[in-house]
Amino acid sequence: MAICFTIERKRLYFKLASMPYQKEKYFNEVCSVTNARSLLMPVYKEWEGILDGYREKVVKLGKTQTLTLDLIKTYLTGAETNGEVSKSFVGVWESIIAKMKKEDRVGTAENYQWALNSFLKYAGDVKGFKVDKNVIDKWNDVMKNGTIENGRLVGQIADATRGMYLRTCRVVWNECIRQGYLTEDKYPFSNKDNTLISIPRGKRRQQSYLNVDEMTQLYNVFVEKCYPDSWSPDYKKRAHQSLGLFLAQYLCNGFNLADAGRLQYNRTYFAEGGRAFEFMRKKTSARSNSMSVVIVPIIEPLKVILDEIAAKPEKDAYVFPQIFNGATDELTRRKLTVQENSNIKDRMIRICSEVLGWDKVVSGTWARHSFATNLKLAGVEELYISESMGHSQGNDVTSGYQDMYPLEIRFRNNSKLLNVETKEEPIDIDKLSKKEMKELLKRMMEKGGI
Incomplete structure (x- = not known):
């Protein structure tokens, strides 16, 4: 028993291994049966179902590929076609x-x-x-x-x-x-069907964060530069840079080093008078639309950090050029990012242990978790947190985000990340659009301000 496939008068016979051999007379009798009451009708229906099943497979294959007998053979047998490496x-x-x-x-x-x-x-x-x-x-x-x-x-x-x-x-x-x-x-995967392969999830990371008070202590270490005397001047300088980058990751909406290395003093920075960064997350830029941007308000503590470890503001210049060190090749950038992440982790562990007496294995990912967790605990709505971190929300939601959260609101929310007394950014009512004004009034009413 076999299925015959024909393309341009060339044929491929695919043997049905699960079907027993049939005598020619019996085969012809089954194929020619027409009477619904015939004892052979169930066999005819079974064979017809097998044929229809293969027909459906080939039709589906033809929707994405140009059908050839070699392609059909590859699909049915799993055997690679000579010269077609991708056909596996x-x-x-x-x-x-x-x-x-x-x-x-x-x-x-x-x-x-x-x-x-x-x-x-x-x-x-x-x-x-x-x-x-x-x-x-x-x-x-x-x-x-x-x-x-x-x-x-x-x-x-x-x-x-x-x-x-x-x-x-x-x-x-x-x-x-x-x-x-x-x-x-x-399909072999399912987290519901016990007979299929379940994909494990990583351990939950609720504890992989530093609270606002702890982040504030780290910020004070940075400002005061109170590093141990036993550290060499060169190591103090490197540790200070790493602490600054870690705090910048936290205050820049929890972005990672791949984003930090690409951050530029672009048009938005100068248009807002040096009060905000705008960038597209590297991780999602390939599959997100142009509206999925991240806006970072440069609150006063972030400005202090930038003054210490960032490059001077120049049009389209990189904010943290020390991360990529001039490299433009993506593979090289990837290696430099991995190395810098390792440096930050090693130095943060020593700062936490030898300066603050903490028993914490802090890494760059803690900055991102801390940003989300601390704003959530401060009562900031999850939509703002999600948007600020560059999470994809779909076109119907992301459009108009900037109108939903004017820069003044962003300053107010991100100022909750540290317990540092700063001058609250005043809201310029005259510059708000009708939509921004409506959103501001709505939020004030929700908080009992009116």
């Missing part, structure tokens, strides 16, 4: 990585490559599209429990990393479904 599960994975590199998404591409390296090492020899739940299960088991090689345990990784790798694999699987190489009925 691994090939699709590699093409996604290549696309990300073209879009300068170097960090994400690197994560996808690490996941692929692990998959190739522990999932076995995967040819074409011969990948299913059993293959992913085998890989997942090694990542979770490890395997013994040369007498030692290898392959075991943290749940957070395992979850990242499995999510990467899921993206590749979905792309294969979109292109017609895999079918949805064999």
